[in-house]
Amino acid sequence: MKIAKPTRRQVLAGGIAFSALSVLGSNAMADDGPVRWIVGYPPGGATDTIARLLSAPVSSKIGQTIIVDNRPGAGSSIAAAALAKSRPDGLTVMAVDNGTLIINPVAYSNLQYDPDKDFRPIGLYAEVNILLAVGKDQPYKTVAEFLQQAKASPNPIAYASPGIGSPLHLAMERLARDAGVKLEHVPYKGMAPALTDVLAGVVPSIVIDYTTAKEVIRSGDLRPLAVFSESRLAALPEVPTFGEQVLPGFSAGAWQGMVVPHDTPDDVVDRLTEALAFALQDNGVKKRYDELGLGIPASSAPQAFSKRWQDDKAILQPLIRELGIKLGQ
Known part of the structure; x- marks a missing residue:
């Protein structure tokens, strides 16, 4: 049987169609595998406990399995470097805190990631009292x-x-x-x-x-x-x-949130943000938060996360420099 060669017009049409599919694919959360939730601390700690608690309702909302991947070391900077190198397809997220985003960039002299350039916020999910x-x-x-x-x-x-x-x-x-x-x-x-x-x-x-x-x-x-x-x-x-x-207006604390690689598309961010907000409304999560003495942030939206991040950065980074804190290379 003789197979007819495609015409130039058919080749061009096929290429355009393939390009369109590629664009659509790049803007949609990959759904052909589990989501890896990187935690920069050992199993059993507070950060790990909270991530595992939230992973079940987040998983049910997005319809994908979530696997917690513990990568401890250097104040979570090893884990953060791994996230920075991950594909921005929604299949890799990370638990971060004040240390990951604010303290490490000043205290470590040879950090393998830049929070402002490498990460995009999904939302805050815990106030650590x-x-x-x-x-x-x-x-x-x-x-x-x-x-x-x-x-x-x-x-x-x-x-x-x-x-x-x-x-x-x-x-x-x-x-x-x-x-x-x-x-x-x-x-x-x-x-x-x-x-x-x-x-x-x-x-x-x-x-x-x-x-x-x-x-x-x-x-x-x-x-x-x-x-x-x-x-x-x-x-x-x-x-x-x-x-x-003793000090009217004084407060301080620690918090935790979720970030993804910086180039993650808007619709993927929206989907994860929605899933995180859903998880924080789960009655089982609320009960466990009360038992652990954790606070649920007033807003889990990316914009609220970004503001908290930058506000605390303006307070803490000058203090770290003033104290001369150095944590390693």
């Missing part, structure tokens, strides 16, 4: 007493944190600066060893997230003095804010 607390045998009953002693004592009061340059460390540095007191930072490699030493009386105070602290607060082994959020936590209604007690 933090607080100042002391061991049960410490004399401080209120944050006012704590700061008064810090001002009066010739030796600064020591506080533990999960690490140099962490959002929690920077919150305490802002507090010390704004309150006009000197505090001694005792950094640890993670929250668990920091808490262990505070409970043992090695360090008198700690800046800690409520998710980690809740059990020892309930047991009475750790006494919360004040929360860094703008309003009191529902889980700790008796604990005042810094704004109420």
Whole structure:
């Protein structure tokens, strides 16, 4: 059987049709495989826990399987570098925080990604509430007493944190600066060893997230003095804010959100944003957030995320430079 050769017009028409399909394909979220949700911290931590919690309702909304891919190391910068190299097709997303987007670009001298150029926000999905607390045998009953002693004592009061340059460390540095007191930072490699030493009386105070602290607060082994959020936590209604007690208008905290590669098309971003908002309305998610002491952001829209990102960047990056914090190459 003789097969007729296509005419030049047919070839051109076919090429145009193929190009059109290619354009359509580039603007649509790929649906031929699972979505990889990169987490820059080990399994079992707060960031991993929240991502896994949200992955089920997000998956049900987009109709695709989500696989959490833990890539810990260098304050989430290893994971962020992997995202920056990923295809912008909606099949790779990442959990990010203040450290990934704001702290690392100043604290690391040879970062393999640029948040502003490489990433596009999908939405905020968690407010990580933090607080100042002391061991049960410490004399401080209120944050006012704590700061008064810090001002009066010739030796600064020591506080533990999960690490140099962490959002929690920077919150305490802002507090010390704004309150006009000197505090001694005792950094640890993670929250668990920091808490262990505070409970043992090695360090008198700690800046800690409520998710980690809740059990020892309930047991009475750790006494919360004040929360860094703008309003009191529902889980700790008796604990005042810094704004109420000593510094009107003062607040600080950590947050988490989702980003994708920068060139991800608008309709893919819209689809993921819608799925994230859907997940945050899930009753199971809300209940678990309450148990963990997490806050749901007032808005999970990309625009709100971008504003929070840039607002905190304007506060934190000058502070990091002022403190001379360097975390590695």
